[in-house]
Ligand SMILES: [Zn+2]
């Protein structure tokens with residue numbers, strides 16, 4: 499071997515050793531990576547299993563948000579009566595009392611994201627927010643504007659109420675349409691009677707008559723989905739038909755009115771008349787015993803003396819020993835395997 503050839507041979511040997519070293523490092527690196535991937539894969543599989551189990555355990559089929567738990571009585575804490583039911587892909591609004599659009603905004607839902615409204619009856623504490631819901635939907639909002647009509651279901655008289663309101667705001671509505679090209683400012687009304695009034699995507703809404711004294715017709719609603727059910731009593735006194743339609747509901751959203759304590763005198767004839775077509779805490783206890791809901795939550799909390807509000811649940815529980823809660827504005831109730839309150 500010549501001297502030059504000898505050097506070349508030595509360099510080749512060194513290169514070969516270095517290359518093999520790198521290769522072996524690389525292969526051990528790969529082995530480590532594979533091992534760590536396997537660990538990650540197995541841990542992510544177990545995480546996925548845990549998540550799936552958790553999801554099944556906590557699966558929420560319906561979410562109910564009490565937007566307004568008040569009555570005609572003026573209150574900053576309890577705005578007008580309105581309840582949002584989110585079920586599957588559906589967003590259903592039940593009544594639209596004072597400040598409903600503001601409460602929707604507080605839970606990051608623009609008025610334009612609502613296009614289905616169910617009205618229980620035509621007292622103003624359930625309807626005064628209608629124009630706000632309809633027209634504010636035309637104000638540009640990145641969260642969404644209504645494309646089609648606002649669909650409204652309600653008892654006889656609803657069509658007149660909706661059309662008259664639209665007529666009252668005609669100048670505003672026409673200007674917004676012409677100048678701003680706004681959509682969603684029309685309304686389609688379905689005047690309904692007792693029975694199934696809406697069916698879509700597995701969601702069923704049933705209207706039923708309740709007893710609201712001189713206010714006829716007055717409706718309650720039952721919303722069924724995947725074997726779960728939410729019932730909204732509407733305004734009513736003790737009603738056999740409410741019991742029939744609310745039987746075994748997962749969640750009952752129940753109206754209540756307190757004009758006096760059990761041993762107190764009526765302060766006026768008006769208070770006595772008001773009580774006659776609403777539900778007292780004691781009547782609610784009797785209703786709950788028959789209905790047996792997983793959870794009953796009071797809404798439409800009308801009291802004429804502030805100290806009465808704190809007595810409502812106790813007065814009810816003196817008669818009924820199931821789960822009862824006093825609703826609050828923006829209280830949210832999740833209905834799934836369990837019925838839980840999240841605020
Ligand atoms: Zn009312």
Ligand SMILES: [Zn+2]
Nearest residue numbers: 621710713733
């Ligand atoms: Zn009413």
